[in-house]
Amino acid sequence: MITYLREKLDKKDISCLELTDIYLKRIKEKNKKLNCFITICDEYAKIQAKQAQKRIDKNVSDILTGIPVSIKDNIMTKDIKTTCASKMLKDFLPTFNATVTEQIENDGAVILGKNNMDEFAMGNTSQNSYFGGVKNPYDLNRVPGGSSGGGAASVSSDLCVGALGSDTGGSVRQPASFCGVTAIKPTYGTISRHGLIAFSSSLDQIGVISKSAEDCAILLNSISGHDPKDMTSVKRTKSNFMSLIGEDISKYKVGICDEFFDIISDDEVKKAVYDSIKFYEKHGAKLVNVDLPSMSYGVSAYYLISSAEAASNLSRYDGIKYGIRIDDNNDYKEMLCDSRNNGLGEEVKRRILLGNYALSENNYSNYYEKALKIRSKIISEYDEIFTKCDFLITPTATTTAPLISKENSDPQNAYLSDICTVSVNLAGLPAINTTCGYNKNGLPIGMSIIGTHYDEAKIINAAYCFEKEFGRKEPLI
Amino acid sequence: MITVDDTKKYCRLSSLKYTDDELYTLTDQMNKIIAVMDKVLDFDENINAYTQKTIDYSSLRDDDMLISPPTDELLKNSEKTHENRFVVPKII
Numbered sequence: 001m002i003t004y005l006r007e008k009l010d011k012k013d014i015s016c017l018e019l020t021d022i023y024l025k026r027i028k029e030k031n032k033k034l035n036c037f038i039t040i041c042d043e044y045a046k047i048q049a050k051q052a053q054k055r056i057d058k059n060v061s062d063i064l065t066g067i068p069v070s071i072k073d074n075i076m077t078k079d080i081k082t083t084c085a086s087k088m089l090k091d092f093l094p095t096f097n098a099t100v101t102e103q104i105e106n107d108g109a110v111i112l113g114k115n116n117m118d119e120f121a122m123g124n125t126s127q128n129s130y131f132g133g134v135k136n137p138y139d140l141n142r143v144p145g146g147s148s149g150g151g152a153a154s155v156s157s158d159l160c161v162g163a164l165g166s167d168t169g170g171s172v173r174q175p176a177s178f179c180g181v182t183a184i185k186p187t188y189g190t191i192s193r194h195g196l197i198a199f200s201s202s203l204d205q206i207g208v209i210s211k212s213a214e215d216c217a218i219l220l221n222s223i224s225g226h227d228p229k230d231m232t233s234v235k236r237t238k239s240n241f242m243s244l245i246g247e248d249i250s251k252y253k254v255g256i257c258d259e260f261f262d263i264i265s266d267d268e269v270k271k272a273v274y275d276s277i278k279f280y281e282k283h284g285a286k287l288v289n290v291d292l293p294s295m296s297y298g299v300s301a302y303y304l305i306s307s308a309e310a311a312s313n314l315s316r317y318d319g320i321k322y323g324i325r326i327d328d329n330n331d332y333k334e335m336l337c338d339s340r341n342n343g344l345g346e347e348v349k350r351r352i353l354l355g356n357y358a359l360s361e362n363n364y365s366n367y368y369e370k371a372l373k374i375r376s377k378i379i380s381e382y383d384e385i386f387t388k389c390d391f392l393i394t395p396t397a398t399t400t401a402p403l404i405s406k407e408n409s410d411p412q413n414a415y416l417s418d419i420c421t422v423s424v425n426l427a428g429l430p431a432i433n434t435t436c437g438y439n440k441n442g443l444p445i446g447m448s449i450i451g452t453h454y455d456e457a458k459i460i461n462a463a464y465c466f467e468k469e470f471g472r473k474e475p476l477i
Numbered sequence: 478m479i480t481v482d483d484t485k486k487y488c489r490l491s492s493l494k495y496t497d498d499e500l501y502t503l504t505d506q507m508n509k510i511i512a513v514m515d516k517v518l519d520f521d522e523n524i525n526a527y528t529q530k531t532i533d534y535s536s537l538r539d540d541d542m543l544i545s546p547p548t549d550e551l552l553k554n555s556e557k558t559h560e561n562r563f564v565v566p567k568i569i
Contacts, residue, residue: 226538235538300516311491318492320568337494349493353503354510356490357479370517377520412509 001161002067002215009056009066016056016066020049020110023068027112027159033477034135034157036150038073039081039114048110055108064222065108070160072148073114074121075206076195077101080111084197085129086119088323088343098195099230100164100206100223107222112160115150119345120314121166121199123147124174124414127404128347135404136178137475138443142401145175151209152179156475162210162219168200169302170396170421172207173433177396177446180435180475182463183209184216187453188428189234191220192227198313200306201232203425211472213434213463217241220456239454244461250284252462255389259295263419266399272437272445273395279466280393290385290392295423297374302422303415304358304371310348311355317343350411375426382427386452391459395420396433396446420448430456434463438473478508 008014024042031037045068052066071077074084076094078101083089097105105111118128126149127133134149136142137157144153148165152175155163165172167185176183185207193204208219220241227233256277264270281287319325319339326338344352358367385392398417424431429450436447451459479487481497484504488495495503548561557564 234536236536294520297516297520300514303510304514304517315492333492336492340492341494344493349491350503350506350510352491352493353484353487353507354514356487357507357511358514360487360490367514367517370520370522373522374517374520410509411506412513415510415513 001211002063002218005067005161006063010061016049016053016110017046019066020045020068020112023112023160026157030157030159030477033140034137034153035132036116036134036144036153036157036159037070037113038083038085038116038131038150041080041111041113044080045110045112048105052108052110062107063218064104067109067162068112068160069104069109070112070115070151070154070163071101072117072151072163072165074117074166074197075101075164076197077111077114080114082114082197083130084120085117085131086343086345086348087130088317090130090324092322094195096195099192099227101195103223104164109222115148115154115163115165117150118147118347120197120310120348121147121168121171122310122347122351124170124418125404125409126150126175127409128345130345133404136401137477138180138401139441140477141403142443143178143404145178145397145401147171147175148207148209149175152176152181152183155179155181155209155211157477162208162215164219164223165207165209166196167205167207167425168203168306169418169425172209173396173421173431173446173448174418176209176433177435177444178401180444180472181209181211182213182216182432182434182467183207184220184432184456184460185424185430186220186224186456187234187430189232190224190430190454190456192225192230192233194227194229200309201313202309203302203306205425212467213432213460214242214245216432217245217457217460236454239457241456241460244457245464247461249280249462249465252280252285252391253288253389254280254285255288255290255385255392257290257292257385257392257394259292260394260420264395264398268437268439269395269397269399269445273393273447276436276447276466277393279469280462283465288389290388292378292381292385292423294374294377294381295419298378298423298426299416299419301371301374301378302418302426303354304367305375305426307351307355308358308368309355311352311359314344314348314352319343347411378423379427382423382429382452390451391455391462392450394448394450396448397421400439400443400445424448424450429453430459432459432463434467435472436466436470442473479504479511
């Protein structure tokens with residue numbers, strides 16, 4: 001899509017402003033139903049489009065110049081509200097741009113708006129938002145996944161060409177699976193997190209969502225690279241994520257890990273992913289059986305580590321340094337509790353409580369320390385796996401998009417449904433989701449291609465080759 | 478299993494406040510969540526995960542010592558200063 005639009009813009013078949021207007025008009029029409037944007041940057045997008053047009057007219061455009069994108073509302077955008085979908089930050093205007101915002105703007109992309117999400121990225125349905133839940137474009141009665149559900153729904157419905165999201169435990173891959181689009185979470189440290197509002201610092205990573213692996217590679221090329229402002233940003237030569245696109249896949253060894261399939265009760269999901277594995281076999285790739293014995297501990301380890309880190313990271317929302325202040329009692333402790341109670345949603349509060357439970361003196365060694373050991377074990381098991389294969393193919397989610405209902409909102413069940421994605425974050429690995437089928441109701445099914453550290457180009461090519469043969473069904477909305 | 482009093486303690490640690498009725502519901506929810514987390518208790522401690530190969534630290538940046546920026550330059554960022562220090566506005 002990006003290369004197609006690039007050609008149209010460079011040939012002046014369409015101007016940047018015309019293209020931006022088309023997308024803004026679509027957003028205004030469809031966002032009423034989908035609720036995938038919290039802020040629409042109408043005026044700002046038009047200013048950026050005019051600047052992009054000047055670059056094209058002077059023949060100094062980059063590949064993203066004039067391309068309409070959206071940004072998750074936990075990534076800082078200077079002078080544009082960045083709410084994290086929380087009442088706590090509902091009026092927060094950042095005074096600086098996140099590094100990724102800066103990078104994508106420098107390449108000339110047009111920012112159409114800020115995407116809705118689960119509050120502070122805590123959730124996998126995009127229903128935990130102060131601004132109301134996001135709907136799935138394939139079925140408005142279903143969740144779009146989360147926490148980057150707004151980004152996935154907006155890409156799926158053609159409300160933007162690409163979206164920047166964040167992925168702490170599957171938050172770009174799982175919504176991409178539910179909304180029938182492509183999304184990649186790169187290796188931890190590949191993209192600067194400076195300006196990403198912290199949830200769980202050892203797991204958070206910015207990712208991209210678009211309609212194809214090729215577009216994901218283009219967006220990654222724009223936003224990756226070392227950033228001295230982020231101490232976890234890895235100092236290494238900037239990769240070209242397009243470098244392996246079109247490479248012969250017959251030389252690849254594809255890992256199949258039964259632990260991922262044994263937990264899937266939805267036969268349609270299982271069949272679609274197995275069928276996609278056959279695609280690689282048909283093209284000459286060798287299939288290899290591998291094991292991830294500690295996978296069953298992944299969800300608990302992930303939630304203990306991420307909640308412990310969240311409890312610390314979110315202590316800054318005290319009504320003084322950040323966030324709304326409820327100051328009825330003229331007492332510091334009362335003000336602190338009232339502000340947090342009033343400003344934070346129920347799921348966020350549950351995670352903070354779980355984090356403090358895990359970190360408390362009596363539970364530290366039984367829960368938090370054990371979770372760290374499990375994390376190390378999972379890393380070593382993945383290391384072993386990648387001595388035997390180039391990448392793994394797994395389901396991205398255990399089901400297709402579930403219905404929006406109270407029964408589906410029990411926290412413990414929601415946590416368990418993250419089992420296919422969280423181990424990737426615990427190990428800091430790159431993984432890409434692409435659509436590999438549709439169930440009998442027409443809902444998309446996603447598969448994940450998981451690679452070893454810094455092997456994004458290979459998994460992007462694996463997804464690209466699959467997408468070339470697989471036909472995508474457009475959503476109803 | 479945690480009790481309502483335990484939940485009260487964790488709420489205090491988290492700077493959160495609930496009514497007594499809310500605390501009962503929350504305790505019930507927390508117990509269901511902790512039951513999921515209890516899976517980690519089954520993990521075999523005898524596997525020394527820390528000694529196994531984990532991450533390649535050679536790709537991390539060097540631990541260089543850098544010269545701090547001049548104090549005057551930093552103080553320019555503050556609205557008010559006193560004896561080479563930032564003056565933080567009174568909040569409460």
